[in-house]
Amino acid sequence: MKKIRVPDIIKMKSEKVKIPVLTAYSRAMARILDSSGIPVILVGDSAGMVEAGYPTTLPVTVEEMIYHTAAVTRACVSALVISDMPFMSYQVSVEEAVRNAGRLVKEGGAEAVKVEGGVKRAQVIKAVCNAEIPVMGHIGLTPQSVNRLGGYRVQGKDKLEAERLICDARAVEEAGAFSIVLEGIPAELAGSITSLLSIPTIGIGAGPHCDGQVLVLNDMLGLGGITPRFVKRYANLDEAIRSAVLEYKKDVEQGKFPSREHCY
Numbered sequence: 001m002k003k004i005r006v007p008d009i010i011k012m013k014s015e016k017v018k019i020p021v022l023t024a025y026s027r028a029m030a031r032i033l034d035s036s037g038i039p040v041i042l043v044g045d046s047a048g049m050v051e052a053g054y055p056t057t058l059p060v061t062v063e064e065m066i067y068h069t070a071a072v073t074r075a076c077v078s079a080l081v082i083s084d085m086p087f088m089s090y091q092v093s094v095e096e097a098v099r100n101a102g103r104l105v106k107e108g109g110a111e112a113v114k115v116e117g118g119v120k121r122a123q124v125i126k127a128v129c130n131a132e133i134p135v136m137g138h139i140g141l142t143p144q145s146v147n148r149l150g151g152y153r154v155q156g157k158d159k160l161e162a163e164r165l166i167c168d169a170r171a172v173e174e175a176g177a178f179s180i181v182l183e184g185i186p187a188e189l190a191g192s193i194t195s196l197l198s199i200p201t202i203g204i205g206a207g208p209h210c211d212g213q214v215l216v217l218n219d220m221l222g223l224g225g226i227t228p229r230f231v232k233r234y235a236n237l238d239e240a241i242r243s244a245v246l247e248y249k250k251d252v253e254q255g256k257f258p259s260r261e262h263c264y
């Protein structure tokens with residue numbers, strides 16, 4: 001399978017080829033996504049919520065992101081692997097941001113990093129790009145801003161907010177990002193931003209007009225938790241795993257496992 005690189009993703013927009021993106025946090029899942037032809041795998045800081053059980057993404061550390069990113073990159077042959085920069089790894093100073101982005105590349109094997117924020121993050125995006133690390137932007141409902149936003153609410157619903165998001169999107173592109181996540185914004189606004197930018201937009205809860213879509217893997221596989229409206233469930237792994245576990249439990253309790261074929 002051909003190795004996917006940043007220029008291939010940029011080209012997909014000009015060729016009007018939609019970009020399917022999924023998150024992954026482990027070798028087991030990344031191996032399946034990669035061999036299924038998913039071109040971009042995002043090691044999201046959503047790992048903190050869906051894998052570690054934190055109530056928000058805020059506690060996630062650079063070390064935790066390196067651990068998950070390394071597990072994913074070791075499994076991937078083809079997919080481009082992007083690692084999320086966790087909260088407070090890029091907000092303190094531009095120097096710290098570059099150093100932490102570098103750790104995700106050197107220690108985690110990431111091929112790009114993702115940074116939340118628009119105009120406010122332009123300097124960071126520029127500096128990380130100048131260090132030869134490709135950056136994916138992320139605007140709209142940015143989960144690391146949950147305390148300022150007052151919850152996980154759709155953004156850009158009124159004219160002023162919509163204009164602010166357009167400025168943010170432009171700032172991210174001008175700073176040198178190669179793509180941008182649009183999260184939790186009205187479909188029409190996402191469509192306008194998509195046509196204004198030359199870099200691909202990847203939507204989550206942002207309607208069908210984006211150049212690509214991303215979902216948290218655990219959500220689309222039905223692996224625990226509540227399913228937000230923008231998620232389509234493609235499997236019910238919670239059920240499938242539960243029934244396998246119950247069958248195993250019964251077998252052990254009834255002395256049916258291990259049977260002769262499982263013995264040396």
Ligand code: KIV
Pocket residue numbers: 023042043044045046047084181183204214215216
């Ligand atoms: O952390 C994450 O998984 C994300 C995506 C949902 C875009 O940022």
